[in-house]
Amino acid sequence: MAVSSTGRSARATVFAPRIDELLRKYRGADLFRLEDDTVGVAGVDLMDSLLRSRPANTEERPTFKPVQGRPVTRPDAAALMQAVSADVRAALKKPLGDDVDLTGRWPHVAHVYLRDLVFGRESFRFRVLVDRRLELTPKLTWMAVAAGTAMLGKPGSEIPLSNLAARVLNAETYDDRRYAMYLYRRVAAPVCFTVSALVTNALWLSPDLDESVPNRDILLEALRLLPPSWNILRMASPEYPVVDDRIGVRDDVLMFPLLSHRDPRLWEDPDAFRPERWTGLDPDEQPGYLPFGHANERCWGRHMVMPLAERLLDIVRRDGLVVNPEQTVGKVELDGLLEVAGVRMVRR
Ligand code: HEM
DSSP: OEEEEOTTSSOEEEEOHHHHHHHHHHTTOSEEEEETTEEEEOOHHHHHHHHHHSOOOGGGOTTTSOBTTBOOOHHHHHHHHHHHHHHHHHHHTSOOOTTOOOOEEETHHHHHHHHHHHHTTSOHHHHGGGOGGGGGOHHHHHHHHHHHHHHOOSTTSSOOOSHHHHHHHTOOSHHHHHHHHHHHHHHHHHHHHHHHHHHHHHHHHOSOOOTTSOHHHHHHHHHHHSOSSOOEEEOOOTHHHHHOTTSOTTOEEEEOHHHHTTOTTTSSSTTSOOGGGGTTOOGGGSTTOOTTOOGGGOOTTHHHHHHHHHHHHHHHHHTTEEEOTTOOEEEEOSSSSOOEEOEEEEEO
16 A cells, blocks of 8 residues: 655555555546546546536436336435435434544444434334445345345334335335335435545544634545545446547546546645635635536535534534544545545544
8 A cells, every 4th residue: 555645734644556556647637548448537627528428327326326127216316315305404403412422433433423313213124224334245235125124014004213214114015115225225324424434534634623724624625635436437428439539439437536636737735635725715616626526417415415524523623532643544445435444533
């Protein structure tokens, strides 16, 4: 693994070799070949043109891609997002609470906190669906869904707790329940996974949580340097060679916000963690800044992400938590979600 600096902080971020290689070789490049059938793109204008040239297809949408061959309709997707948004809004109304202890290893601690906050009163068969261990293999997810679906009694025999769980309990057939339960997992899990990753990255990057620096600016800067969604994949399609003739008809295209977020042509002192650079800036107007995707189809969950992440930062500040000063190295593995693993939070 290779070491990269985190700016003003004494801590070093150690990226998995593939990510480190990308940063070393292709930062500032527009287009580069990664495999015989895959090109990488990091140029701001080229990413923009490619993402504008066609909408993402169903296979490219991780949340709402088909569930075991059954397509997720647009109204279903919208209803699910409304259900989880309502659950998050209800959670955010709760007081911060004096009995919360966020010391320990992050992102795990933050994940469990968010699970309990948003889905806490849910019965076990639902809670297990947002477990971090299910990430290990899709087979485990399938088993948890199948077991949970089979365990359910007749519709209506349980009191629905979250809006999301109510959708499962109201489904009439076994197939509909299983479908709803899969979607429960797809929509509930990111609330815990992505937000805990984002805040862990922010705490790792922040040398201190100076009172004068707004949470928003800390999070925007963390999303720039360590974007949890660090690449955007589009499958080969005829639109792409028209946009740029270096792209073949059979080439998949992997776009890298991770690289455009550190492009020296776009950012002053690109590797430095400087939340103050966001003062008065609109993140949606910054060329090459795509932590939540392209303007054409931005993340549907981002309005939930920021308030939940700010709530975690509020508790960290209130309780005077800091990264254990003895921890000077944080590892980022090669994974779908870019996060610093095992950050040890302690009381100051
Ligand atoms: C730190 C948190 C998050 C980040 C950085 C993030 C990032 C992104 C990005 C980059 C895209 C565009 C992907 C593309 O164009 O291929 C996207 C799309 C999307 N995101 Fe998020 N996201 C986050 C959290 C969430 C959450 C919590 C939810 C839902 C509960 C969510 C739901 C979606 C949906 C539904 C889409 C549209 C595509 C799809 O069906 O998957 N996101 N997100």
